[in-house]
Amino acid sequence: MVLPLTPLVAAALLLCLTLYRYILHPIFFSSLSAVPSAHWSAPISRLWILYYRSREEETPTVHAGHQRLGPLLRIAPNELSVNSVDGGIRTIYTGGYEKGDWYSNMFSNYGVMPMFAMPDHGPHSKRKRMLSNIYAKTTLQNSASLKAISKTLLDDRLIPRLHDIAQSGKPVEFYWIFAAVAMDFVSAWVFGLSQSTDFIRAPQEGDKFFQDYKARQRYQFWPQDLPRLTSFLGKVGLQWLIIPCWVGRANADIESLIMQMCDAAENLVQKCGGQRAGIKNGDWPNVYAQLRTALFKEASTKSDTEALQNVEDLVQKQRLTMASEMLDHTLAGFDTSSITLTFLAWELSRPENSSWQSRLRSEVTALPDKHDAKAVDGLPLLQAILMETLRLHAAIPGNQPRITPSNATLGALSNLPPGIRVQSQAWSLHRNPTVFPNPETWNPARWLPASYPSSQAFEAAQREMSRWFWAFGSGGRMCVGSNLAMYDMKAIVVAIWGRFRTSMEEGGGTGMVHRGGYVAEPVGDGGRFLEMVLEVL
Numbered sequence: 001m002v003l004p005l006t007p008l009v010a011a012a013l014l015l016c017l018t019l020y021r022y023i024l025h026p027i028f029f030s031s032l033s034a035v036p037s038a039h040w041s042a043p044i045s046r047l048w049i050l051y052y053r054s055r056e057e058e059t060p061t062v063h064a065g066h067q068r069l070g071p072l073l074r075i076a077p078n079e080l081s082v083n084s085v086d087g088g089i090r091t092i093y094t095g096g097y098e099k100g101d102w103y104s105n106m107f108s109n110y111g112v113m114p115m116f117a118m119p120d121h122g123p124h125s126k127r128k129r130m131l132s133n134i135y136a137k138t139t140l141q142n143s144a145s146l147k148a149i150s151k152t153l154l155d156d157r158l159i160p161r162l163h164d165i166a167q168s169g170k171p172v173e174f175y176w177i178f179a180a181v182a183m184d185f186v187s188a189w190v191f192g193l194s195q196s197t198d199f200i201r202a203p204q205e206g207d208k209f210f211q212d213y214k215a216r217q218r219y220q221f222w223p224q225d226l227p228r229l230t231s232f233l234g235k236v237g238l239q240w241l242i243i244p245c246w247v248g249r250a251n252a253d254i255e256s257l258i259m260q261m262c263d264a265a266e267n268l269v270q271k272c273g274g275q276r277a278g279i280k281n282g283d284w285p286n287v288y289a290q291l292r293t294a295l296f297k298e299a300s301t302k303s304d305t306e307a308l309q310n311v312e313d314l315v316q317k318q319r320l321t322m323a324s325e326m327l328d329h330t331l332a333g334f335d336t337s338s339i340t341l342t343f344l345a346w347e348l349s350r351p352e353n354s355s356w357q358s359r360l361r362s363e364v365t366a367l368p369d370k371h372d373a374k375a376v377d378g379l380p381l382l383q384a385i386l387m388e389t390l391r392l393h394a395a396i397p398g399n400q401p402r403i404t405p406s407n408a409t410l411g412a413l414s415n416l417p418p419g420i421r422v423q424s425q426a427w428s429l430h431r432n433p434t435v436f437p438n439p440e441t442w443n444p445a446r447w448l449p450a451s452y453p454s455s456q457a458f459e460a461a462q463r464e465m466s467r468w469f470w471a472f473g474s475g476g477r478m479c480v481g482s483n484l485a486m487y488d489m490k491a492i493v494v495a496i497w498g499r500f501r502t503s504m505e506e507g508g509g510t511g512m513v514h515r516g517g518y519v520a521e522p523v524g525d526g527g528r529f530l531e532m533v534l535e536v537l
């Protein structure tokens, strides 16, 4: 039998082209070919990295790859992980490399993108300029409103609850307590104390919210990393195969809670005609009002036809925009701080770190005024303990992906094509042994001058450590709330360790590790997070 020649040649040609396109080119000829592969399949398939991403194990897996193969790693055909400052985070995060849809696929609330999710530089920086000032260190430290919030939350709500716990003499789960106080803090700054959550005094409401939040976090892999599959399954009514239906309900409940706080803040602002005079200290919705004013200013300078006449029109039109931004700040702010505080409490309460706890106690109890924000901020040991915790236990230790522009150069790699996903992770940057000797050891001394032979040696070490310190990211997309986070975490540490001694039960918390995804939730023995015992001083 004679086979027809043309279809055979066409099939062979197609096979060769496919082989070249999907196997030979990515392995041998692509501009990423020179980069060591974290796994043999990485140049030809995303399956390897998707497997670890889906299990929230990407961070330690990629870190192990960097330890074996160096600072530049290929983790998928078009994905690189970079673990260096020069030719690494300095290039990627200071401009030109945009965020891509990994963020917007997941972090669009009410169907509207907050600045965190905005892929493009222009709209993002416009929004960031509207908000940066309300989170500036000087704004926070000089704010009578934040001082009032801090006093109410800590002295009137948290400390009485902790006294009850201390009296019981029983170990108590602290991740939820830190989550409650961090949430109350952030939401009070964003919406005002009377409009915010009160989870310290209403733990059941807090628990419901935290469970909802965890549900959202646990399933974010699907919309973020496999958006087309997720959306297809949604269209044919089969999304429940990968994301249980209650996750959608949990998301809706979170959105509804934040919307209620937005509405309450709006009512207050309208009632007082937009003027904060006469409003009780602590009740002013600082962030909400700032964004409202800035959006109105922007809208009222548009051309006549589009210009808004009054701010109420704006609120009608931009209600979801404002709520989406506020939701993002509240969620971004509470879990990160509570994760950091949980690890800080764990480290301080371990028997081998008891001398650090006593030294901190001496520093804190000597403070004349525990609510003097500048004095608290200036405590050297507290600063060292917090920096070391943020280094070893960064709350966002995982990948922060960005997309290459055309003709990008990254260290020794030049002429990179556009659309390559490049990412760095704080976990690995913070474990560079030449910058942080014995990187796996929690050692606040590395941030203190007494540990160095001279002031020059101390300053040189601090400079190098700051270049590699990445707990809050860097560049234009760096955390907008880092000063608020430092403020609230320091205030909480002073409130607790100025009044209580903390310890763990025999063997308690020995298994505290990080979940290895984008956000690093603490995972304790038997899923119990951190159980701690309090003793009044």
Ligand code: HEM
Pocket: 115, 116, 117, 128, 186, 328, 329, 330, 332, 333, 334, 336, 337, 340, 394, 395, 396, 399, 400, 401, 470, 471, 472, 473, 476, 477, 478, 479, 480, 481, 482, 484, 485
């Ligand atoms: C220990 C506490 C905190 C840590 C470790 C932390 C860490 C980070 C990191 C690493 C990023 C960059 C993420 C990325 O690009 O993928 C980020 C961004 C952001 N954070 Fe934080 N954060 C903390 C607290 C807060 C607080 C208290 C707020 C607000 C109240 C906040 C609001 C935000 C926002 C809005 C962004 C996006 C900024 C932008 O797109 O320009 N964070 N944070």
